[in-house]
Amino acid sequence: MDFVKRTFNAPNSTSRRGQNEQLFFDEDGHLQFGPDDPENPMNYAFGRKCYITAVAISLVMNATFSSSAPTGSLQGVSDDLHVSVEAAGLVTTLFLLGYCAGPLFWAPLSEFYGRRWIFYISFTFYLAFGFLCAFTPNFAGLLIGRFLTGTAASAALTNAPGVIADIWGPEKRGNVMILFATATFVGPALGPVVSGFLQLKETWRWTFYVLLWMAGATEIMLVSLPETLPMMVLRDKARRIRKAPGKEGVLAPVEVSDRTLGGIFKVALTRPWRLLFDPISFFVAIYYAIVYTLLYMLFSIYPIVFQQKRGWNTGVGELPLIGTVIGACIGGLALFVYGQVQARKPRARKPVPEDRLPGAMVGGVMFAVTIFWFAWTAEYNSVHWAVPTVAGTFLATSIVLIFIVFINYIMDSYLMYAASAVAANTVLRSACAAASPLFTQYMFDALGVGGAGSLIGGMAVLLMPIPFVFYRYGAVIRARSKFASGEETPRPPTDEEKAANDESPRMSRDRRTELAVGTSD
Structure with a gap:
């Protein structure tokens, strides 16, 4: 089937863009990305990919830093809220239990609604419940706040690998995943160091003030994060195209699928x-x-x-x-x-x-x-x-x-x-x-x-x-x-395979698999 690059000299109106834009469809007649389609997350500019990755890793650093940060100020929690130091350790336990609960529903929601809105909602909850932790007058409120912040923060650990899979090809994704995985360990290690020094001069609440400052800065960055889940990007593209005269029948594959949120949760x-x-x-x-x-x-x-x-x-x-x-x-x-x-090294076998x-x-x-x-x-x-x-x-x-x-x-x-x-x-x-x-x-x-x-x-x-x-x-x-x-x-494609893929931009089985990383399947 024919595919021609989008025209960039068209007027900005939605209808004219839809009229001038030449489209690519699969064998079922559904909208697909074409080669070099600038709306395909895989084709984003290198700088934009780096920025998106930096935002995703910032979300992960917030989650992992927060998981261990209070351990350096447990004595302060114990003295101020009149509990034992061992009981104060529950602030870490409840946060990690939130890690257990969160992925079970953030991942299905991400698959159904896309990554961007789940990031927005979950991290806003994380920020809000962070205020509960910082200003609570009693230990029960602190424990509730820690469980809820852990549940909200787990969305970053669930979705960030999926974002990486959305925008980076196989030849670079492995290195980016190393950066992501390293961040999951650097964050917890730094948390107690910061809170330990705060404990010397300030109250334990300053640990949570620092977490709020970090979260606030990340929330500002989050506003500029685009949707990267390909099927949702295609859906948004189809909705835009349908506003143009004569293009009312254009549909993305996800719009004609029979999947339901309940079915995704069941799996x-x-x-x-x-x-x-x-x-x-x-x-x-x-x-x-x-x-x-x-x-x-x-x-x-x-x-x-x-x-x-x-x-x-x-x-x-x-x-x-x-x-x-x-x-x-x-x-x-x-x-x-x-x-x-x-x-x-030369490959002697697959x-x-x-x-x-x-x-x-x-x-x-x-x-x-x-x-x-x-x-x-x-x-x-x-x-x-x-x-x-x-x-x-x-x-x-x-x-x-x-x-x-x-x-x-x-x-x-x-x-x-x-x-x-x-x-x-x-x-x-x-x-x-x-x-x-x-x-x-x-x-x-x-x-x-x-x-x-x-x-x-x-x-x-x-x-x-x-x-x-x-x-x-x-x-x-x-x-x-x-x-x-x-x-x-699955391995990075050779030059010959890349050329073949340019002729047929249908997503391969490997790509579909990669999109599942970080989401429920």
Whole structure:
């Protein structure tokens, strides 16, 4: 079928634009993007893509920073609201439980209404409930506010990967996803550092004032965020075209589909639990749960090691967490370099999902080793503080390696069911991490830093074979699964394939799969 570029010299009126615009339709007669269509999110200018990505990552940073920020000022919450320090830890627990609840309805709503409006609504709720946290007169109000802000903030973690998939092609998306995943670890690590120093001079409420300032600045940026979900962009384009005389019958595919919001919710609330018990999804979820729980335990472990044992104040005692920020960046950089090296190698065969696992294999071994390293050097005050700090740096590196590699492995293995598999993993790991503030202090009081760390390290050793087993037998496991794909990994197209795609701009199966990332399927 013929396709000609849109004319840009037409008058600005909607009707004239619709008359002069030459359209592309699929074989069913529905409106589609054509090659080089400027309204296709994949064809946005590079600068615009970078801006959209920056806004999405800012939303993620708000969510992850907020999740851990109050842990540096729990003593202030305890003193002011007359609860124990352990009870004050519920401000983190309730926020992470909101992480569990939120994706179950934000993802379906995003698929039905588009990404932009869900971002607007959820983040406005986050900002509003942030005021409740900052100005509440009692502990019950603080807990309610934290649960609601966690629920609202989870929309960013659900939708941001989808935005990245909407605007970046396969050849660049992997690097952008590394940036996104690194932000999910940098945010929690910085939160306690900021609140720890605020605790020295101000009340605990200043932690929430800072969160409100961050959210307010991001809300302003959010106003300029366009819709990026392709099917909704096509719908808006069709609505505009229908205003032109003679174009009243133009319809986008989504406008003639029989999907309903109830049907989308049914899938979103049932399929993740069925996928959770599929072998690959199950063992990755267990691994994720342990790793993510330890991540949030660190926000209690570092004060034990550097404040309770060494006598540092709440500000300086949180500074070693900056080492985990550096470690997260090292992990992201290592995966970026590895990806560039692999991309330049000649392909002897088609790639498979298991090709991603060497990073997790290295990360798994490093995870176990660095836990023991951190625990037993932190046990003794005679050991210089820099030694456990460096151990924590490489512990964060291992966590990022495991997280990023396995999230990509899940997406490659489950393809069209990837969003459900990721949702199941997200709910389980958030639920486990939510409990960490409630038992960490008791655990380390009873076992000591070395003993408690060894218990966690022993669990890491038991989990260490998982990426090795999947690397060796993953193809067989996928072949026997009802949900996993036995096909090769989607890869960036060659020049010949790009030329072929220009002749037929229909979305490929891989592209449809990529759009599912971050939404319910």
